Amino acid sequence: MGEFYTAIGVKQESGPFCVIKQGERVFLARTEQLLWTTLQGQFLEKDEIYPEICSEKAGSCAKKAGEEEVSYCLRRLTNRRLVVKVMANGAEDAQKMLLKSSVVVPAAPVFEIAASAFFRRAFGEPGTVSSHDKLWRKQWEQRERSVLKMLGIFGDVSKYLEAIEGSQEALPKRLLKYWDVLEMYDRESFLRTLCRLHEQKMIGILTVQEKEV
Structure with a gap:
């Protein structure tokens, strides 16, 4: 049994980076944007998040974020319910568990x-x-x-x-x-x-x- 994290909300299509959650528009700082985008559509364990952010596909600007800063942003976004944590036996299990109890919308x-x-x-x-x-x-x-x-x-x-x-x-x-x-x-x-x-x-x-x- 592990703890898996994923992003909540939908990114606003135009304008500054903004996440829409329950009708509320939330603007994120740069590292928060990287973290939220990394977790969008993915279920990652805590020790997988920073390597994923620093991977080549995340872009060069992601490498400027320190691990402590990412950990702080993870706690902050979790407290704001823009990231949720799910206890499950794997990423696929976590995804199914969460979707079953979610309200979803086309991106x-x-x-x-x-x-x-x-x-x-x-x-x-x-x-x-x-x-x-x-x-x-x-x-x-x-x-x-x-x-x-x-x-x-x-x-x-x-x-x-x-x-x-x-x-x-x-x-x-x-x-x-x-x-x-x-x-x-x-x-x-x-x-x-x-x-x-x-x-x-x-x-x-x-x-x-x-x-x-």
């Missing part, structure tokens, strides 16, 4: 993501799936875009899981037009889809329902 409006970019972002490296199968690709895009549209309307993951298990009343009536999409999922496959979208930073965790974590 960018669905219509702003081109179809080809959407497919690549959701699966990571191109070529890891049968992208040559255009019909399958189109069907997948339509289904996942529908999920993102649903999350843009209503983001309480626990209610979607209730609906998938047979309780349509758990969802707002305006989402019933997407019922055929939800019927394609069981509980586990829906969570796997959310995990993939979160890992690829296509959705963000807006808030966590404390009593269920």
Whole structure:
């Protein structure tokens, strides 16, 4: 059992670096920005965070941050609930545990993501799936875009899981037009889809329902 950290909130698309959490806009200092961005879509143990910040992919400015400064910012962002800590048996387990009790939102409006970019972002490296199968690709895009549209309307993951298990009343009536999409999922496959979208930073965790974590 380990302690895993991840970022909460969604980055504002334009203007100065700003994280939106529960309708509140929070501006972060430089090292806080690096830390929050590093943890966005990832679940890292404490001793993994600083090496990840200093990795080449984090950029040269990240190397100017000292380990003590990063530790201080981690405590600060955790206290401000812009970072949460989850006790779990692994990063994947931590992600599922947190998402089950979260309210999520698309990180960018669905219509702003081109179809080809959407497919690549959701699966990571191109070529890891049968992208040559255009019909399958189109069907997948339509289904996942529908999920993102649903999350843009209503983001309480626990209610979607209730609906998938047979309780349509758990969802707002305006989402019933997407019922055929939800019927394609069981509980586990829906969570796997959310995990993939979160890992690829296509959705963000807006808030966590404390009593269920």
